[in-house]
Amino acid sequence: MDPGALMAAMGPHPASSFQPAVAGEEGYTDAEVMLRVKAGDESAFDYLVQKYRRPLVSFMYRMARNTAAAEDLAQEVFLRVYRSRQTYEASAKFTTWLYRIATNLAVNHARDTRHERPEVTVSLDEPDEETGTTLDVPDSKSTAEEFLVRRERMLAIRAKVEALPERQKLAVIMHKYQQMDYKQIADVLKLSESATKSLLFRAYETLREQLKEFV
Amino acid sequence: MMPDLASGLMEVTPEIRGHLAGCVACAGKMEEFRQTMALLDEWKAPEPSPYFDVRLQARLREEMAKPQAGWLTWFRRPVLAAALTVLLGLGVGLFFTKGGGRYGSADNVVAVIDSTEPGTAVGDLQALEKNHDLYADFDLLDDLEVQHDVVANP
Numbered sequence: 001m002d003p004g005a006l007m008a009a010m011g012p013h014p015a016s017s018f019q020p021a022v023a024g025e026e027g028y029t030d031a032e033v034m035l036r037v038k039a040g041d042e043s044a045f046d047y048l049v050q051k052y053r054r055p056l057v058s059f060m061y062r063m064a065r066n067t068a069a070a071e072d073l074a075q076e077v078f079l080r081v082y083r084s085r086q087t088y089e090a091s092a093k094f095t096t097w098l099y100r101i102a103t104n105l106a107v108n109h110a111r112d113t114r115h116e117r118p119e120v121t122v123s124l125d126e127p128d129e130e131t132g133t134t135l136d137v138p139d140s141k142s143t144a145e146e147f148l149v150r151r152e153r154m155l156a157i158r159a160k161v162e163a164l165p166e167r168q169k170l171a172v173i174m175h176k177y178q179q180m181d182y183k184q185i186a187d188v189l190k191l192s193e194s195a196t197k198s199l200l201f202r203a204y205e206t207l208r209e210q211l212k213e214f215v
Numbered sequence: 216m217m218p219d220l221a222s223g224l225m226e227v228t229p230e231i232r233g234h235l236a237g238c239v240a241c242a243g244k245m246e247e248f249r250q251t252m253a254l255l256d257e258w259k260a261p262e263p264s265p266y267f268d269v270r271l272q273a274r275l276r277e278e279m280a281k282p283q284a285g286w287l288t289w290f291r292r293p294v295l296a297a298a299l300t301v302l303l304g305l306g307v308g309l310f311f312t313k314g315g316g317r318y319g320s321a322d323n324v325v326a327v328i329d330s331t332e333p334g335t336a337v338g339d340l341q342a343l344e345k346n347h348d349l350y351a352d353f354d355l356l357d358d359l360e361v362q363h364d365v366v367a368n369p
Contacts, residue, residue: 058260157258204218208251215250
C-alpha cells in the first residue's frame with residue numbers, strides 16, 4: 001500500500017472516492033469494503049474510518065473515563081483494523097469484528113485504569129469530560145441550580161452504568177447507545193441471544209431501581 | 216421485552232396494550248422503565264474532536280514507517296531472549312550431565328581421539344590387531360583357493 005496515497009485519502013475532511021451503495025442493494029457490505037482494504041484500496045479504509053469514527057468514539061467515551069482516552073482508544077481500534085487487514089476473513093459481520101476489537105481494548109483499558117479517579121472538571125466552553133455535555137452559562141431560563149442538578153444527574157447515570165458488572169455494562173452501552181440488536185450484541189459478547197436478553201433485562205432492572213431518585 | 220417497549224424499540228401490540236390497561240403492577244413498571252430509558256438518553260457522548268483525523272493520520276504514518284516484523288524481532292524482546300537463553304542453557308546442561316547423545320560422555324570422546332593417534336602404545340597395539348586380522352584374511356583366501364580347485368576337478 002502506498003502510504004502517500006492513504007495519507008492523501010485520510011485528510012481531516014477527506015472526500016473519499018470510495019462510495020459504496022447501501023448494503024443489500026447492488027453495492028458493498030462493510031465486510032466487502034474491508035476485503036477491498038485487504039486488496040490495497042486506501043479509499044475503502046478511509047470510508048470505514050469516516051463511517052465508524054463517531055460510533056466508536058461514543059462507545060469508547062462511555063467505556064473509558066474521559067474524552068481524550070476515548071479518542072485514543074477509537075484510533076487504536078482503527079489501527080488494529082489496519083494491521084489485521086491482510087488476515088481479515090469476511091466470515092462474520094464487519095461490525096461484530098469491529099466491536100469485538102473495541103470491546104477488548106475498552107475492557108483492558110478499564111482494568112488498567114480502575115484505580116485512577118476521573119477528573120471532575122467544570123468548563124463553560126468545552127464539553128464536560130465526565131458527562132459529555134457543554135455546560136452553558138445559566139440564563140434567565142436556566143438557573144445555576146438547575147444546571148447543577150442536571151450535572152449531578154449526568155454523573156449519577158454515568159456512575160450507575162459504570163457500576164454494572166462488566167458484561168451488563170457492555171450490553172447496555174451497545175443496546176442503548178449504539179442501537180445494536182440482541183443478535184449483534186450476542187455475537188460480540190459471544191453469548192446466546194437469550195442469554196443476552198436476560199443480561200440486558202437484569203442490567204435495566206438494576207438501573208431502574210438505582211436511578212429512581214433521579215426520574 | 217419491557218425495556219424494549221419502554222425505549223420504543225418494540226411496537227406495543229393491542230394484546231400488550233390490553234394487558235397493561237388491566238394490570239396496574241405491569242403498567243407501573245412500564246412507566247418506570249420509560250422514565251429510566253428517558254433518563255439514560257440524557258447521557259450524551261461528545262463528537263470526535265477536529266484533531267481526531269489528524270492524530271489518526273500521524274499514528275497510521277508511524278505504523279507504516281515501522282519495519283515489517285520478522286523472526287529476528289523475537290530476539291529484541293528482553294523477556295523472550297532471557298527465557299530462550301535459560302532454555303538453551305538447560306538443554307546443554309542436560310545433554311552433558313546425563314551423558315546423552317550418540318558420542319557418550321566427554322571423557323570417552325577424548326579417549327577415542329587419543330587411541331587413534333599413531334605412535335602411541337594403544338595406537339600400535341590397534342595397528343597390530345588390524346594386521347593380525349589382515350593375515351587371518353589371507354589364510355581364509357588360501358582356503359578358498361583349495362576349495363576352488365576341488366570344484367574345478369570333481
